[in-house]
Amino acid sequence: MELPLIQKSWKKGINQLDIVYPNKKFGGAYNLGVLIIYNLVNNIPNWICSRVFLDEGKITSSLVGFTFQYEPDYYNLPKMLSKAGISLEKEKRKQIIFAGGPCVNANPNALSKYMDFLVIADAELVLPKVLAAYEVNKAGDEKEAKKNFLKEIAGISGIFVPGISSKPSCAYLKSLDEAPYPLYQPLPVGLPKDYVFGNAFLLEPERGCPFVCKFCPMPLRGGVRIRSLEKIKDIIGKGIALNKRKKVILYTASFTHPARKDILKYLISKNLEFSVPSIKVELADREFLELIKKGGQRTLTIAPECNEELRFKIGKHVKDEQYFKFIENANGLSFDTIKMYFMIGIPGQDEKALEEMAAFIIKAKKMCRAECYVSINPFVPKPGTMLSSHKFDEKVIKKQAKYLQNLLGKEGIRFKVQGVRQAKEEWVLAHSKEVILK
Numbered sequence: 001m002e003l004p005l006i007q008k009s010w011k012k013g014i015n016q017l018d019i020v021y022p023n024k025k026f027g028g029a030y031n032l033g034v035l036i037i038y039n040l041v042n043n044i045p046n047w048i049c050s051r052v053f054l055d056e057g058k059i060t061s062s063l064v065g066f067t068f069q070y071e072p073d074y075y076n077l078p079k080m081l082s083k084a085g086i087s088l089e090k091e092k093r094k095q096i097i098f099a100g101g102p103c104v105n106a107n108p109n110a111l112s113k114y115m116d117f118l119v120i121a122d123a124e125l126v127l128p129k130v131l132a133a134y135e136v137n138k139a140g141d142e143k144e145a146k147k148n149f150l151k152e153i154a155g156i157s158g159i160f161v162p163g164i165s166s167k168p169s170c171a172y173l174k175s176l177d178e179a180p181y182p183l184y185q186p187l188p189v190g191l192p193k194d195y196v197f198g199n200a201f202l203l204e205p206e207r208g209c210p211f212v213c214k215f216c217p218m219p220l221r222g223g224v225r226i227r228s229l230e231k232i233k234d235i236i237g238k239g240i241a242l243n244k245r246k247k248v249i250l251y252t253a254s255f256t257h258p259a260r261k262d263i264l265k266y267l268i269s270k271n272l273e274f275s276v277p278s279i280k281v282e283l284a285d286r287e288f289l290e291l292i293k294k295g296g297q298r299t300l301t302i303a304p305e306c307n308e309e310l311r312f313k314i315g316k317h318v319k320d321e322q323y324f325k326f327i328e329n330a331n332g333l334s335f336d337t338i339k340m341y342f343m344i345g346i347p348g349q350d351e352k353a354l355e356e357m358a359a360f361i362i363k364a365k366k367m368c369r370a371e372c373y374v375s376i377n378p379f380v381p382k383p384g385t386m387l388s389s390h391k392f393d394e395k396v397i398k399k400q401a402k403y404l405q406n407l408l409g410k411e412g413i414r415f416k417v418q419g420v421r422q423a424k425e426e427w428v429l430a431h432s433k434e435v436i437l438k
């Protein structure tokens with residue numbers, strides 16, 4: 001059993017949409033895109049929406065949306081369609097299958113062979129128009145109805161219908177205050193331990209990121225939009241009462257909200273625990289860290305990415321000194337763990353850059369009073385970003401990992417670069433003109 005669910009009763013003529021997260025529920029239950037669509041569609045009187053995950057639920061509706069957060073999830077599309085008895089080939093099925101999410105935003109063409117349409121937009125902006133068009137065109141011959149529906153929605157900005165739309169267009173909200181909030185966030189009763197955020201309510205104070213790191217697709221998605229503090233307080237009040245949660249996850253890429261400290265103070269005043277994901281050290285002064293500590297968070301996550309010179313070249317304008325100052329501030333507050341994320345395989349990352357990165361890691365580790373966890377991952381160039389054309393080179397990455405292992409091993413720092421092959425697969429899929437699935 002899950003709570004809280006939006007209760008809707010079946011009646012003749014009701015329309016149904018399934019929103020599919022093509023991976024496991026322990027992570028997918030917290031996907032805000034899925035929750036936005038679940039709330040949005042169920043709030044329309046003659047519509048009903050169910051969530052389907054790779055390991056729970058089954059596709060049963062004739063309008064089905066997939067959200068792709070991570071390219072290797074493409075492989076779960078044929079599995080999930082076949083489980084529901086639906087053909088992967090558009091021409092052979094009566095159902096209408098569409099996709100959205102970050103992977104589709106970055107490369108709408110990759111899945112166009114299999115999708116009836118693609119959403120390159122904020123769902124709140126386009127989905128009501130799509131559902132209205134579905135209702136108008138659903139009567140009569142199924143094939144004809146589908147054709148008319150697709151022809152009609154091809155005219156909606158942010159909807160790409162392969163074979164009808166001339167080229168992909170996008171559409172983003174100007175302000176989040178104009179969008180409804182997904183207050184219903186169902187989680188299983190007796191939550192299993194592996195559910196990534198635990199028994200928490202997701203709060204999205206802002207969408208997008210004002211920084212423009214050359215490797216990151218986030219700035220491509222409509223710029224930064226914020227929710228007003230007043231609206232945020234209202235969402236916290238209603239969301240906590242409805243979901244009966246004691247913890248809030250700040251669902252944001254960089255948490256640059258101008259009232260970020262006031263948001264944290266408000267959560268503390270309501271005796272709510274909270275967790276801020278990755279922290280921008282240049283925005284996190286001592287007071288900000290004190291608030292995070294008061295909110296019960298024990299681990300801080302930062303992403304220095306690489307050595308300072310290369311960091312500036314790839315658009316992340318943060319000095320080593322700012323990271324060290326951050327560690328000093330965190331030391332005074334007795335956090336349990338500081339997690340630091342780095343990348344290898346970045347263009348221009350030569351031996352000198354790796355030596356400076358190793359020196360940074362050694363110094364940061366020595367400074368940290370908390371347990372310091374270092375994660376080094378292969379850089380995956382994403383389409384649309386300024387580093388999109390860089391080629392993923394497995395050999396170079398393995399060589400760099402070895403070089404770093406030598407440098408850090410001398411200081412007793414051990415690490416393993418995980419998933420080089422998977423990262424290559426992600427890169428190939430992300431840049432595919434047309435993904436081939438079976």
Ligand code: SF4
Pocket residue numbers: 209210211212213216217218219253254
């Ligand atoms: S890496 Fe982080 S700070 Fe940089 S653009 Fe992406 S989300 Fe923003």
